[in-house]
Amino acid sequence: MRAMTGVQPAACPKTGLPPPEVNRGRLRWPHREMGLDSMNVRHNARAVAGACLIAGASLGAVPAHAAPADYRFEIVQVQSAGPGKSNITLRLLHTPDSKPVPDAVVFQSTADMGPDGMPTMTAPVKAMPASQPGTYIFEVQPGMAGNWELKLAAKVQGETGTVSAALPVKLAK
Numbered sequence: 001m002r003a004m005t006g007v008q009p010a011a012c013p014k015t016g017l018p019p020p021e022v023n024r025g026r027l028r029w030p031h032r033e034m035g036l037d038s039m040n041v042r043h044n045a046r047a048v049a050g051a052c053l054i055a056g057a058s059l060g061a062v063p064a065h066a067a068p069a070d071y072r073f074e075i076v077q078v079q080s081a082g083p084g085k086s087n088i089t090l091r092l093l094h095t096p097d098s099k100p101v102p103d104a105v106v107f108q109s110t111a112d113m114g115p116d117g118m119p120t121m122t123a124p125v126k127a128m129p130a131s132q133p134g135t136y137i138f139e140v141q142p143g144m145a146g147n148w149e150l151k152l153a154a155k156v157q158g159e160t161g162t163v164s165a166a167l168p169v170k171l172a173k
Contacts, residue, residue, distance in 0.1 A: 068161035070095050073136075073152055075167055081139055086171045087128065088150060090136045092163070100134025101156055104163070108153035111140045115147035115168050123148065145173040 077089040092101040106127060113121040121143065128137040142148060150167045 068159070068163045071101060071156060071163040073154075073163075073165040073167060075169060076135060078169055078171070080172065084141055084173055086140050086142065088138045088140060088169060089130075090138070090152075090167070091134055092136065092154065092156075093134075102133035104136075104154045104156045106136055106152055106154040108151070109138055110151045111142070111148050112151070113144075113146055114149045125150070140171060142171045142173060145171060 071092060072095055073090050073092055075088065076091050077087075079087050079089075081087040092104050093099065094101050109125040109127065111123040111125050112119050123140050123142045126139045128139050130137050138150065140148070140150070148169050148171050150165075150169055152163075152165045152167070154163045156163060
């Protein structure tokens with residue numbers, strides 16, 4: 001390419017950057033030296049997309065966590081907590097090794113008389129502080145004595161699924 005003397009070239013048509021400088025008879029586009037050429041940008045974008053694809057595929061190779069079916073609630077004790085109240089102590093177990101699971105977050109707890117054919121008859125349920133790790137205490141205020149069903153939903157730390165249970169329990173008024 002010949003040196004351009006006396007003619008000022010226009011701005012870059014692709015980027016609108018200022019005109020190039022003439023250096024030793026060659027045009028020098030500053031944006032190309034900074035790596036902003038459209039070819040470089042496309043090449044870099046493809047490289048980044050490829051790296052993301054590889055990283056995503058390697059994340060899929062991480063061993064799976066335990067399924068919610070690998071956990072179960074069991075009733076430890078049912079005792080009266082005063083007139084019209086019962087405390088139900090539960091234990092959450094990891095079934096493959098039968099170890100109690102501490103620090104699960106029980107985010108839903110309800111009680112109804114479904115076992116006696118009255119699923120619309122519900123009772124207030126309140127979580128109480130537990131004295132031992134892996135145990136969970138719920139205070140239920142049944143409106144009448146009978147067969148009740150305590151329904152729970154919990155999240156175990158480090159697991160993605162929800163552990164749910166429907167436990168039949170006989171409560172006094």
